[in-house]
Amino acid sequence: MAAPMMSPADARQHAAFTALMWALSYPGRPARLPAAGPDALGLIGETLVDLETGFFTPDAALAARLARTGGRGLPAAAAPYQFYPRLGPAELELLAAAPVGSHAAPDLGATVVVGCAIGQGARLRLSGPGIAGSCEVLVGGLPDELWELRAATVRAPLGWDLFLVAGELVLGVPRTTAVEVLPWPM
Amino acid sequence: MAYVAARGGERAIAASEELHGRLSGPLSGELVRAIERQLPYLVDRVMGEGSLYAPELAALALAQTGGDLYEAVLLLRAYRSTQPRIAYAQPVRQGELRTVRRISAAFKDIPGGQILGPSLDYSHRLLKLGVLDGQNVELGMLNVELPSEQETSSADEHSAFNIQHSTLPAVADWQRAEGLLEPLPAGEPADPAGLPDVTREPISFPAPRAHRLQSLARADTGGVLALGYASMRGYGMSHPTVNELRLGYAELTLRHPVTGVAFSAGRVRVSQAEVVDTGAGKPGESPLRLGFTATIGWNEVKTIAGAMLDLEMSAPDPHPAHREEFVLYHTEPVESSGFCIHYKLPHYVTFGSALDNLRKAAGEGRREGETLPEATPSAGEAK
């Protein structure tokens, strides 16, 4: 018997999932998605969201695409999957309310997907599980307050897990990663 | 070579399966149809535990496994895993069941009447040895006149009972009206899509009511009976009476995805038992408490024993064997039977690991007067 075939949609979601899995396993090392930019956020949504879970995004076009997965649209304070193509001060306020799980069920902490720029911008030093020692990455297009907010709300094992998406690249920042914003050398 | 070291393990697997098949003989559509038609109670048991209403597939599973019940249930469950959920059916109300059999042990007569229906309860359990000598047992040989509405004129199972008793009220409704039972929670039943679903999330304890009833519906008949019997025999805290036992057909009602119009997608055999506890009841509370179990297919032993376990699990301090976690985990047919047979798998790595300790402990065990180390938990300990 020949093995069943992946449909093209299956194949894209499989590639997106493996990118997410490795990005989260090795924080600080970007993985490659089979889609870029806004399409990448949509694809991540299709990979993770269906009628058995819910999502939030402030972006109308993305919300329409995610609704087609069957996922329930939920407010930011309740949504397990959150998508922010751009993270500005207003979005940061929404993110502040994102679920962090409980000690009995820390896995109820949200998954947050954010558009950004990788390879330029703030110098971050990451350490924690998945990183041998520590590593540095450049991430731009995010408000500095994101890292302050994260430090204040994410206390592993409670917290939300971040995927930073730039073009085709995705960077995983699980709740266990310590993020230090470094000053520029000069 | 030992079974683990066999090179070409795949050939061994195929040969083993072939040998198994030789005992039960060839498979055919005819055999499957015969099982479906003539062993409905067996088919029902497999469907109930398999958690999938599909008589034809259940019959196929039975044929394919040579009648190994646990294997047949697993086949059905595994098939179920491949089927997406396309819609939620509307809730079925007890009073709307097309009832073919209804017994209450609590009252001599009940509104709507006692209906003995199909059963072997009062048959003499004598083997019909004449069949072995070529005597056929045909329908109608008992020389009894069936009530006209139950005329078995057709071999079609759905019309075999030509169901008329479609709106028998629940005994519990009368008891509620009399103030003997807590009233039902007000309001419409919850949206089926929002119900906790044991096939979509693992059970956690204390279990939501939906999880408990779903688990009992899928439970192993023998397991439920064993634990239920322990309660009946005297380990239980309650003193139950069968309030109502029902076998019948439930209408599977769906809503059209576009028009929203409700329509029937067919009828399924269901059974349910309600037992009532006369022993408990604190001052100020209703004197009676209900235990309930329902399942797809007709399975009286499971629903009665399950309803009693439902009562026990709700008791304030049940016997350890009647605690919710104990009952629901250990009556799961696929998990319990699978784990039981997994002990046939090689375990020589774990066995060797234990042996290493035992040999060392025997050889260099602590001698008299030897001082113990201080035993400070290492830095690896959680903060």
Added chain:
Amino acid sequence: MTLAELTHPRQDYSYGFLDAFARRELRRRILKAIAIPGYQVPYASRELPIARGWGTGGLQATLSVAGPQDVVKVIDQGADDSVNAANLRRFIARMTGVETTTDTARATIIQSRHRVPEERLAEGQLLVLQVPDPEPLRAVQPDSSQAREMHADADYAQMWLSLYEQLVRFGRFMQGASYPVIVNRRYLMSPSPIPRWDTPALHQSAHLTILSAGREKRLYAVPPYTDVRPIEFDDVFFQVEDQAGRVCMITGAAQKFMDELPQPGGGSRFRISDTGYVEKLLAAARGEPTAIGPTYYDDQGRFWMPGVIRGRGDGDS
């Protein structure tokens, strides 16, 4: 979305057997497991056409991760050729079309029951361990809801007590396989019934480990480069199974995890449990070109990373 994306030739089963909802759910849970090292994530755990307790948890993880480009190795007790490993490998290949291998170094996914291969796993490799009982607290707390609370509070006092009691009664720790570990200094975790010999391989590993219990409906993970410490006392250490004096009857090699084969008339002979590794040693002995990767233990039995197995002076070399 186009019609072509939605349609494909009729086939009896979806790719990877599981339907799209089951696969998506598993993927969601796997990501959470990686984000919370050592925490048992509950999941629905669908029934598979393999009996429960025979690796259905590992299978669900493998089936939801594997794609046509993967190379899969399946072992049971270290053996690629056992009937059970052959059966699981056959099912995975049948449902995903992956290439299969016995070579640890070539595999992208290794599904295993009760062993970690002797050759060190590398970055980008996924080890899927089949788990019969995910709950390390079961022996001290059979009630799973209470065990869950103990994990929530990181209250492992009963575990330490039981360890101390073993010391008092037997003069040593008596836990054989499934030796409990603390992951990332937070969660007590059962590493599945791997021998203690394999436990240190999970500490600060280059590879990702997913552990999945199908019957108990829990999956958990050890990400790469994560602390995994066996529970032990500062003055009484965790010990691996002693392989000293054991020589593999097939390869003549020593200081690898050995299967003991009782001999008629008494005594035992030994053979290396990792059959893929044995294959490579034999090929090398025949002079065939073979790339044998670095192993977790060297020929003197020293663990590759100093200081992980305490009190053995592995780092002195």
